[in-house]
Amino acid sequence: MDTSLSSSIAERLHTVRTSMQAAALAAGRDPASVSLVAVSKFHPLQSVQDALAASQCVFGENRVQEAAAKFPPLRATHPALRLHLIGGLQTNKAREAVRIADMIESLDRPALVDAIARAADAEGRLPDLLVEVNTGDEPQKFGVPKEQADAFIRLCQQRFGPSLRGLMCIPPAGQNPVPHFQLLRSMAQTHGLPVLSMGMSADFEQAIAQGATLVRVGSAIFGPRPALA
Numbered sequence: 001m002d003t004s005l006s007s008s009i010a011e012r013l014h015t016v017r018t019s020m021q022a023a024a025l026a027a028g029r030d031p032a033s034v035s036l037v038a039v040s041k042f043h044p045l046q047s048v049q050d051a052l053a054a055s056q057c058v059f060g061e062n063r064v065q066e067a068a069a070k071f072p073p074l075r076a077t078h079p080a081l082r083l084h085l086i087g088g089l090q091t092n093k094a095r096e097a098v099r100i101a102d103m104i105e106s107l108d109r110p111a112l113v114d115a116i117a118r119a120a121d122a123e124g125r126l127p128d129l130l131v132e133v134n135t136g137d138e139p140q141k142f143g144v145p146k147e148q149a150d151a152f153i154r155l156c157q158q159r160f161g162p163s164l165r166g167l168m169c170i171p172p173a174g175q176n177p178v179p180h181f182q183l184l185r186s187m188a189q190t191h192g193l194p195v196l197s198m199g200m201s202a203d204f205e206q207a208i209a210q211g212a213t214l215v216r217v218g219s220a221i222f223g224p225r226p227a228l229a
């Protein structure tokens with residue numbers, strides 16, 4: 001895949017979409033069953049605007065403050081815009097997250113469930129929600145540990161009903177991601193959840209082969225992330 005800086009965001013988006021379509025067809029799936037979340041974290045507003053101009057509507061950010069600065073002003077001119085929060089979420093950011101997000105992909109503990117439920121009452125809106133599963137049981141990572149996942153998913157379903165849409169995972173770096181994708185898919189099946197958010201720049205085609213309905217792709221679209229200020 002061409003991720004060089006010389007090609008434009010529009011060109012790289014086209015390349016990613018073409019690869020997604022091919023991966024879906026190769027897996028015998030309808031390409032329309034897989035959506036692209038363009039992960040714009042750390043990239044400037046201009047990059048988001050370039051992607052919007054190339055008909056990209058769904059974006060992922062992992063910090064609430066950065067998302068709140070970039071996205072709400074764009075909604076007036078781009079009503080189809082959808083913002084997914086994909087990063088670990090502090091409970092004290094839950095209210096702003098509920099206010100600005102269309103989907104929060106990182107539910108991973110009961111305290112956050114409580115904070116989001118309270119925020120939804122206060123704001124009068126509830127985004128779609130995913131449970132993040134720490135499929136590699138990595139201590140430094142966000143996500144509910146594997147052995148607690150079933151009980152936690154049931155808790156979220158009781159609390160949020162059909163707004164709990166599915167599951168998300170970030171496989172451990174440097175490992176074959178396929179067993180992690182398969183584990184996530186089987187958990188989603190067990191709980192009757194339709195949305196599977198899995199696959200990033202390096203492995204979205206493998207994720208689509210394993211049933212991903214959302215892929216979160218950053219650097220393959222926007223290029224390398226700038227260093228944090």
Ligand SMILES: *Cc1c(COP(=O)(O)O)cnc(C)c1O
Pocket residue numbers: 039041062086087170200201202216217218219220
């Ligand atoms: C940054 C990030 C991505 C995108 O990663 P790339 O390798 O740049 O595609 C996907 N998911 C999450 C949760 C992220 O934080």
